[in-house]
Amino acid sequence: METLEAIRKRKSVRKYQQRPVEKEKLLKILEAARLAPSAKNLQPWHFVVVTDQKVREGIARGTIYARFIKDAPVLIVGCGDPRSKFYQIDVAIALQNLVLAATDLGLGTCWIGDFREEKVKRLLGIPDRLRVVALVTVGYEKEGLDISRKVLHTFRKRKPLEEMVHWERF
Numbered sequence: 001m002e003t004l005e006a007i008r009k010r011k012s013v014r015k016y017q018q019r020p021v022e023k024e025k026l027l028k029i030l031e032a033a034r035l036a037p038s039a040k041n042l043q044p045w046h047f048v049v050v051t052d053q054k055v056r057e058g059i060a061r062g063t064i065y066a067r068f069i070k071d072a073p074v075l076i077v078g079c080g081d082p083r084s085k086f087y088q089i090d091v092a093i094a095l096q097n098l099v100l101a102a103t104d105l106g107l108g109t110c111w112i113g114d115f116r117e118e119k120v121k122r123l124l125g126i127p128d129r130l131r132v133v134a135l136v137t138v139g140y141e142k143e144g145l146d147i148s149r150k151v152l153h154t155f156r157k158r159k160p161l162e163e164m165v166h167w168e169r170f
Contacts, residue, residue: 001104010099013108014068016139020051021074025105029138030076032101036094044084045091047098048077048124058123059135062116069112072137077120079130091133099136108141 001009030047038044050056051074060069069075078095080087099109112135120132 003100006100006103010103010109012110013137013139013141014110015142016068016072016108016137017142018071019073019140021107021139025102025107026074026138028105029098029101029107033078033094033098036090036097038090038093039084039086042081042084042090044081044087045094046079046081046126046130047094048079048126050075050077050124055123059115059120062119063112063114066110066112066114066135068110069135069137072110072139074138076136076138077124077126078133078136079126080133081129082131083129087131088133095134095136102138106140107138110137111135112137 026049030049033045033047034043036045050059053070056072056075057070059075060067063069076095076098078091080091084090095111099111102109115132115135117132120126120135121128121130126132
């Protein structure tokens with residue numbers, strides 16, 4: 001798949017098959033994250049791969065909008081080291097690489113910013129010195145989406161470039 005095709009195909013998947021994700025695919029998407037650029041090449045990221053159902057349920061209970069975490073076969077928790085000034089940006093870049101690689105491999109993903117950091121850190125044993133930046137669910141999209149999801153998907157229209165790009169000056 002070409003890069004732009006993966007960007008166009010990527011969507012937020014909230015309904016997953018109860019089919020495990022192959023370890024080879026997980027390693028490939030984690031490698032894509034590892035290869036991301038970072039400020040001063042500090043690579044301030046850590047990724048916790050969560051496949052345990054009970055742990056995912058515990059994390060989901062701490063959310064308002066992301067209860068579907070419990071239904072995804074994999075949750076990847078992106079953490080960063082705040083000793084690196086731009087750790088949040090660097091972790092986000094790495095996770096975007098991961099998401100696009102997952103799309104290329106036929107996996108669905110969803111970025112999640114709705115979580116209770118202290119709960120996630122406690123459940124996963126994440127050291128105090130690190131910060132949880134974002135969560136990403138990973139899995140195979142469930143077929144036969146309900147009508148509300150189909151309607152939601154039709155609203156993915158993007159603003160035209162002319163509304164957001166300014167040449168030389170704003």
